[in-house]
Amino acid sequence: MYTQAMDLIAKEAGNTTPATAEPEAYQREFDAKIDRGDFIEPKDWMPEGYRKTLIRQISQHAHSEVVGMLPEGNWITRAPTLKRKAILLAKVQDEGGHGLYLYAAAETLGVSRTELIEALLSGKAKYSSIFNYPTLTWADVGVIGWLVDGAAIMNQIPLCKCSYGPYARAMVRICKEESFHQRQGYESLLVMMREGTPEQKAMVQDAVNRWWWPALMMFGPPDSESVHSPQSMRWGIKRVSNDELRQKFVDATVPQAEVLGVTLPDPHLKWNPERGHYDFGPINWKAFWDVINGHGPCNRDRMAARRRAWEEGAWVREAAEAYAEKAKRRATTHPTAA
Numbered sequence: 001m002y003t004q005a006m007d008l009i010a011k012e013a014g015n016t017t018p019a020t021a022e023p024e025a026y027q028r029e030f031d032a033k034i035d036r037g038d039f040i041e042p043k044d045w046m047p048e049g050y051r052k053t054l055i056r057q058i059s060q061h062a063h064s065e066v067v068g069m070l071p072e073g074n075w076i077t078r079a080p081t082l083k084r085k086a087i088l089l090a091k092v093q094d095e096g097g098h099g100l101y102l103y104a105a106a107e108t109l110g111v112s113r114t115e116l117i118e119a120l121l122s123g124k125a126k127y128s129s130i131f132n133y134p135t136l137t138w139a140d141v142g143v144i145g146w147l148v149d150g151a152a153i154m155n156q157i158p159l160c161k162c163s164y165g166p167y168a169r170a171m172v173r174i175c176k177e178e179s180f181h182q183r184q185g186y187e188s189l190l191v192m193m194r195e196g197t198p199e200q201k202a203m204v205q206d207a208v209n210r211w212w213w214p215a216l217m218m219f220g221p222p223d224s225e226s227v228h229s230p231q232s233m234r235w236g237i238k239r240v241s242n243d244e245l246r247q248k249f250v251d252a253t254v255p256q257a258e259v260l261g262v263t264l265p266d267p268h269l270k271w272n273p274e275r276g277h278y279d280f281g282p283i284n285w286k287a288f289w290d291v292i293n294g295h296g297p298c299n300r301d302r303m304a305a306r307r308r309a310w311e312e313g314a315w316v317r318e319a320a321e322a323y324a325e326k327a328k329r330r331a332t333t334h335p336t337a338a
């Protein structure tokens with residue numbers, strides 16, 4: 001397969017402590033690197049919990065990117081103009097690319113692509129709650145760019161400084177592309193709000209009403225219920241907490257909504273001069289956990305689409321493996337022919 005080189009790294013990466021060395025010395029060196037803010041690289045020793053946490057987070061992030069292609073992909077054939085279609089195609093393709101960088105980053109931790117995909121398909125691994133909502137109108141595409149990519153960037157900028165080198169480096173490129181995604185969404189909404197008919201403006205407002213609260217949920221449960229945050233922050237995997245990022249997102253988005261001329265669907269949204277932040281209303285966490293546990297409006301459709309893609313792609317994986325095998329045989333029997 002194309003990722004064979006990554007498989008080799010994964011095998012070499014091994015997380016084993018050499019029998020001759022004291023495990024404490026490895027732990028001390030790892031802790032010192034984290035304290036200095038150095039990157040941990042695939043061949044470095046790392047605690048098993050750190051490796052597992054990274055595999056969980058990076059693979060869930062990769063799955064989110066790939067499942068995230070589905071809601072917008074739904075509109076590629078119905079984009080209103082050639083320009084919008086070209087932009088949407090490029091955006092959805094970028095998301096596939098993000099999934100690939102992230103799967104490759106996860107593979108450096110000693111797990112195979114097949115294992116990662118199987119964890120998604122069996123329901124063991126999660127993907128972002130946000131992609132379990134339907135895209136009912138063209139305005140949803142603009143609102144996903146503005147709010148969903150906007151929330152994704154807010155969450156992902158600190159990940160560019162994550163302590164694990166391959167993840168941090170993948171995030172730098174991903175964030176640059178997410179920034180284009182956010183801007184194209186916002187620009188398409190501006191056009192609809194400034195030049196559109198009353199029906200088109202109402203369509204934008206309706207999409208904002210449906211996506212606002214799910215976008216706030218993307219940052220994860222409140223800090224008090226975020227089981228992984230304390231350890232992930234100590235390891236430098238997460239740099240900013242779920243609640244802090246959510247607040248930063250609200251603070252950045254309210255003025256943008258004013259420029260657009262849409263109302264955010266929260267009667268409690270109000271500038272608080274003492275805190276220097278916008279206050280916002282309570283989030284329906286039961287609805288969030290329902291979606292995560294498989295009961296959102298589109299969970300079944302999303303998983304069925306991913307399962308179908310995996311099954312229909314089996315012949316491509318087999319052909320690539322057969323080709324790689326043949327090339328390897330040729331290289332050993334005719335070393336100079338390569």
Ligand code: FAQ
Binds near residue numbers: 065128148217229242
């Ligand atoms: N959805 O203890 P915490 C994008 C789970 S990419 C589903 O706080 P953690 C680009 C969490 O996994 C969007 N599950 O967890 C795009 C854990 O369950 P577990 C994805 C969620 O890891 C745009 C449990 O709840 N971005 O949008 C969610 O410390 C447009 C307890 O939570 C990333 O993945 C959720 N929203 O913090 C693509 C960024 N929130 O694993 C297409 C990287 C929490 O024990 C179109 N990930 N859970 O079974 C992160 O930053 C973190 O993993 C968090 C969660 C912040 C998501």
